[in-house]
Amino acid sequence: MTLRRIWSWIIILLGAAYFLLPLFGMLQFSLKMKRGVYSFEAYRVVLRDPQFQQTFSYSVILALLTIVIGTLIVVPTAYWVRLKLPRLRPVVEFITLLPLVIPPIVIVFGYIRLYNTSSVLPLTGSWIGTNILVLFGYTTLALPYMYRAVDTGLRAIDVATLTEAAQSLGASWTRILATVILPNVLVSVLSGAFLTFAIVIGEYVFAALLNLNTFGPYMVWMGGNRAYEPSALAVIAFGITWACMGLIQLFTRFSKFSSAKR
Amino acid sequence: MAFLELSHLEKSFGPTRVVKDFDLSIEKGEFVSFLGPSGCGKTTVLRMVAGFETPTAGSIVIDGQDVTALRPNQRNIGMVFQAYALFPNLTVAQNVGFGLRVSGLGRAEIAGRVAEMLKLIGLADLGARYPFQLSGGQQQRVALARALAVRPRVLLLDEPLSALDAKIRVSLREEIRAIQRELGITTIFVTHDQEEALSMSDRVVVMTNGIADQVGTPFEIYNRPTTRFVAQFVGTLNLLDARVVDAAVGNVTVGETPVALNRSLNGAHGPISLALRPEVIALGRHTARAVVLTGRIAEVHFLGSVIRIRVNVGGNLISLDTFNRPDAPPPAVGSAAEISIAESDLLVLTD
Numbered sequence: 001m002t003l004r005r006i007w008s009w010i011i012i013l014l015g016a017a018y019f020l021l022p023l024f025g026m027l028q029f030s031l032k033m034k035r036g037v038y039s040f041e042a043y044r045v046v047l048r049d050p051q052f053q054q055t056f057s058y059s060v061i062l063a064l065l066t067i068v069i070g071t072l073i074v075v076p077t078a079y080w081v082r083l084k085l086p087r088l089r090p091v092v093e094f095i096t097l098l099p100l101v102i103p104p105i106v107i108v109f110g111y112i113r114l115y116n117t118s119s120v121l122p123l124t125g126s127w128i129g130t131n132i133l134v135l136f137g138y139t140t141l142a143l144p145y146m147y148r149a150v151d152t153g154l155r156a157i158d159v160a161t162l163t164e165a166a167q168s169l170g171a172s173w174t175r176i177l178a179t180v181i182l183p184n185v186l187v188s189v190l191s192g193a194f195l196t197f198a199i200v201i202g203e204y205v206f207a208a209l210l211n212l213n214t215f216g217p218y219m220v221w222m223g224g225n226r227a228y229e230p231s232a233l234a235v236i237a238f239g240i241t242w243a244c245m246g247l248i249q250l251f252t253r254f255s256k257f258s259s260a261k262r
Numbered sequence: 263m264a265f266l267e268l269s270h271l272e273k274s275f276g277p278t279r280v281v282k283d284f285d286l287s288i289e290k291g292e293f294v295s296f297l298g299p300s301g302c303g304k305t306t307v308l309r310m311v312a313g314f315e316t317p318t319a320g321s322i323v324i325d326g327q328d329v330t331a332l333r334p335n336q337r338n339i340g341m342v343f344q345a346y347a348l349f350p351n352l353t354v355a356q357n358v359g360f361g362l363r364v365s366g367l368g369r370a371e372i373a374g375r376v377a378e379m380l381k382l383i384g385l386a387d388l389g390a391r392y393p394f395q396l397s398g399g400q401q402q403r404v405a406l407a408r409a410l411a412v413r414p415r416v417l418l419l420d421e422p423l424s425a426l427d428a429k430i431r432v433s434l435r436e437e438i439r440a441i442q443r444e445l446g447i448t449t450i451f452v453t454h455d456q457e458e459a460l461s462m463s464d465r466v467v468v469m470t471n472g473i474a475d476q477v478g479t480p481f482e483i484y485n486r487p488t489t490r491f492v493a494q495f496v497g498t499l500n501l502l503d504a505r506v507v508d509a510a511v512g513n514v515t516v517g518e519t520p521v522a523l524n525r526s527l528n529g530a531h532g533p534i535s536l537a538l539r540p541e542v543i544a545l546g547r548h549t550a551r552a553v554v555l556t557g558r559i560a561e562v563h564f565l566g567s568v569i570r571i572r573v574n575v576g577g578n579l580i581s582l583d584t585f586n587r588p589d590a591p592p593p594a595v596g597s598a599a600e601i602s603i604a605e606s607d608l609l610v611l612t613d
Contacts, residue, residue: 158345158347164343165347165348165349167314167333168312168313168334168337168341168418169340169360169408169412170335170361170412171361179360180349183351
C-alpha cells in the first residue's frame with residue numbers, strides 16, 4: 001500500500017514538473033535581461049513599448065466585442081432551442097462544436113475566398129469590413145465554449161415555467177430574455193466570456209492572415225526578433241489567462257443568488 | 263353572457279384529442295375547480311385560457327372580448343404554477359412588482375402596490391428576501407401576490423398546492439379562498455385532489471378523457487353524481503349489483519332481497535348498479551331506513567374519530583363509516599351484521 005502511494009506521488013511530481021519546469025524556466029529567463037541580477041527590465045521594456053500598448057488594447061477591444069456578439073447570438077439561441085426545439089439540441093450542439101474540429105486556418109481561408117475584394121460582399125476591402133469579419137471569426141471560435149456554458153446554465157433553471165410566468169405577467173420575448181433569462185445565466189455567460197477573452201487575446205491565425213495588428217502577431221514578431229522580451233510577454237499573457245480563470249471562480253462563488261436551490 | 267365563456271374548445275396533440283368539445287360559462291367572481299385524474303385535459307384547458315396552448319377549435323371570450331388569438335402577454339391573466347416559478351434573481355418585492363414594471367407603472371405606485379400585496383399574503387416584512395430563502399408555502403404565496411398584483415381579469419391556479427406538505431396545503435387553500443373572496447376575482451383552479459376542489463369551489467367541473475363529465479356545486483357533485491365516473495372519482499362509493507323487477511315503480515332485487523326504490527327507473531331492465539356513500543349506511547336496523555341487507559363483517563379500520571367497516575353483502579364489499587363511541591367497541595371481523603339504508607340514499611347509475 002505504502003509503496004503504491006509513493007509511486008503515485010512520484011508520478012504526480014513528474015507530471016507537475018513536466019508542466020511547471022518550462023514555466024519556471026521561462027519566468028526565470030524573463031527576469032535575466034540585466035546581466036548577473038534578476039530584474040523586471042524585460043517587463044519594463046515590453047510594457048513601455050507603444051506597439052505593445054496599441055496591439056494589446058486592440059485585442060482587448062476585439063475580445064470584448066466578441067463577447068457581446070457571442071452573448072447576443074448564443075443566449076437567445078440556446079434559450080429558444082431549450083424552450084421550443086429540444087429535438088434540435090444535438091444538431092445545434094454539433095454545429096457549435098465544429099470550430100474545435102475545423103482548424104482556424106481553414107475557416108480564414110474560406111473567409112478570404114468568400115469575402116475578398118472581387119466578391120459580392122467585399123469585406124476584406126475595407127478596415128471596418130475586415131474588423132467585422134475577424135469579430136465574426138472570433139465569435140465562431142468562441143462558440144463551443146459559450147454555447148456549452150450557457151446551455152448548462154439554462155439547465156439549472158426551469159426555463160419553460162419561468163417563461164410562462166413572465167408571459168402571463170405581460171412580458172414580451174425581449175423583456176423575458178433581458179430580465180429573466182440573462183440574469184439567471186449570467187454566471188455561465190461570464191465563464192464563457194472569460195474563456196473567449198483568453199482565446200481572442202492570444203489568437204494569431206485570423207489576425208495574421210487578415211493582416212491586423214493584434215496582440216497575437218505582435219507576440220510572434222517579438223519572438224522572432226528579441227531575446228528576453230518574448231518570455232516576459234508570455235508570462236504576461238499567461239497571467240492574463242490565469243486571472244480570467246480566477247475571475248470565473250470568483251463570480252461563481254460570489255453571485256448573490258447562485259446558492260439558490262432550484 | 264357570462265364573464266368567461268369557453269365554447270366548443272378542442273385540443274389535439276397529433277392524433278390524440280386531449281380536450282373534446284369543452285363548454286363552460288364562468289360568472290364574474292366565481293371560483294371554479296377543474297377536477298380529474300392526470301391526463302384528463304384539465305391543465306390543457308387552463309393553459310388554453312392562459313394562452314400557452316392554442317385551441318385546435320373553439321373560442322375563449324373574457325368579458326366580451328375574444329382572446330382566442332391573443333398572445334399570453336396580451337391577455338391580462340394571472341397564473342400560479344405548481345412549481346412556484348418565482349424569478350430566482352429577483353427579491354420577493356421585485357417578483358411581486360415584475361408585472362407592474364412591465365406595464366410601465368411609476369416607481370412609487372409599484373412600491374405602494376407591492377406593499378399592499380405583501381400585506382395581503384401576510385409576508386409584509388419579507389420583501390427583501392430572495393425566493394430561495396423562503397419555505398415552499400411562502401414562495402407559493404409570493405407567486406399568488408405576483409399574479410394578483412397586475413389586477414388580472416382572471417386568476418388561474420395550476421395545482422398550486424400539490425408541491426406543499428399536507429398541513430400547509432390546508433391552511434393555504436383557506437387563505438387562497440379568503441383572498442379570492444376579498445378581491446372578488448374570477449378564478450379557475452386545477453386540481454386532482456377532490457377535497458381541495460370540494461372545499462374551495464363555488465362550482466366543480468369533473469373531467470375525464472377531455473370532456474366535462476359533470477358541472478355543479480360541490481354539494482351536487484358529491485350527492486347527485488350523474489355518471490359512474492363522477493360517482494367513483496369523487497368520494498368513496500359502494501356499488502351494489504341489482505336486478506330490475508318493475509321499472510315503473512322502482513322495484514329491484516339485491517341478491518335475494520327485494521328493495522323498493524319508490525321512483526321510476528325510466529324503463530331500465532335487467533341488471534343495474536346501485537351506488538351509495540359510506541356515510542348513509544348504518545349498522546343494525548333503524549326505523550327511518552327501510553332497506554335492510556345482511557352480510558358479514560370483512561374488515562374493520564379504526565381511524566380515530568371514525569371507524570370504517572367493510573361488510574360483505576352477497577359478494578359486494580360495502581364500506582360504511584361509523585363514529586367512534588368509547589362505550590361501544592367496534593364489531594369483530596367475521597361476525598354476522600345487518601346494514602340499513604334509506605331507499606332515497608341509493609343512487610341509480612345510468613351509464
